Amino acid sequence: MKKISITLIALMVLLFSSCSTRKFIIEGTPGTVITKGNGKQLGIIGSNGQTKVKLGYDFRYDQGFVPYLLSRHPDNPKEAVPFALDFKTERYVLKHLLWAPTIYGYEVVILSDGTMQKCYKYTTQTTNHDLVQPNSNAK
């Protein structure tokens, strides 16, 4: 009984700790600055055309869902172009409960149907500068 209790508590701690920040890749033109909606800088795309940014997704703290980020192209740094963040979820059945928390980068929840589901994970994202006219003036 004692061992079971300790195992469950350890499991809960692992589950809890898994609900923290996650890194994911953003691809774009080198030098592009990535910020949050309020302007807080998260990263700059490097010469390899990628940067890793860290975002939290945890409702227990002050970290809610991030629907989009902004990117500032080096040729036009005053113009912030939004790109929405894709995420994915994957399901596991209940038998995977014991090992699911050990998978880095996922969070685990139990659904009402009795199955398990990884929490949401932001996926590799590309900026939207290809869609925006840099020098147009529609006014």
Added chain:
Amino acid sequence: MKYSYLLLLGGLLLASCTSNLLLKSVSYQSFRNANKNAVSNKVDIPQDAEIVVEPILSADGTLNVIVTNLTDSVMVIDRTKSFVNTGENSTTFYDPTVTTQTTSDTKGGTKGMTVNMGTVADAFGIGGVAGGLLGAVNLGGTKDNSQTTVNTTYIQDIPQVSLAPLGRSDMKRTFQINGMGNEFLDQLPDCNQIVDEPRNSYNRFSICIVYSLNNGATWDKITSLFYANSLIVCNVKERGKNNEALRYVLSNKPDYNKESWYRLYFNCTTRVDSETPTSFTVQDLFDYK
């Protein structure tokens, strides 16, 4: 028994991570000044212009108007003859409705009560500004010495406002504009309306401001028409495929951020990161004369 508690605790902990995470849709709206000869930047307003009118559109679909006096004279605005026309009806900035605000203050003992009511005779005779009256009418008596004082304030709208030279002021009345705001956008299916002419727009409103620069000796007016020139909504089709919806909006409106007034809105159904506003709005819509 302890085992059951642990299971319950575990369930609660797990449930704390559960959420219906969804971005439901991405929406975009923009408005323009129908006067195509008007300049698009305030710094380009001609030196001899007298007045600037700015509509301020909010996320809940309301309109406020700000007027700027560009002259070195005192500008008087007649609110009884200045209007907002939303297409369905015209409404003056002056609101003839008289409203009241009543507050009460009780002092004294706790046994029984004596009430002093304020009289409000001739309250409606007060013109133009808010007035307050306080009176004393004894409605009853007990052995107690407590007193309740009722203060009634009558609030009446102001028919005219004065703007100092180079002054700027809100016209102090809010109008509801149909066809905009979060509530409106949340209910829309996918749509893509981009128009060039005001007559084709789904949403138009005009503002008429009557003003005088010589203390009412002569009156002039500015009438401005604004119209929605785009409305794009894309609902997220597949859970987690958020950027597809945003890319749909941007690809249909590549000059999205060059409009005088525009709003890009992310309709989220879950709690959003505190550092990420769910919409961003650019308010640079104005007209002048």
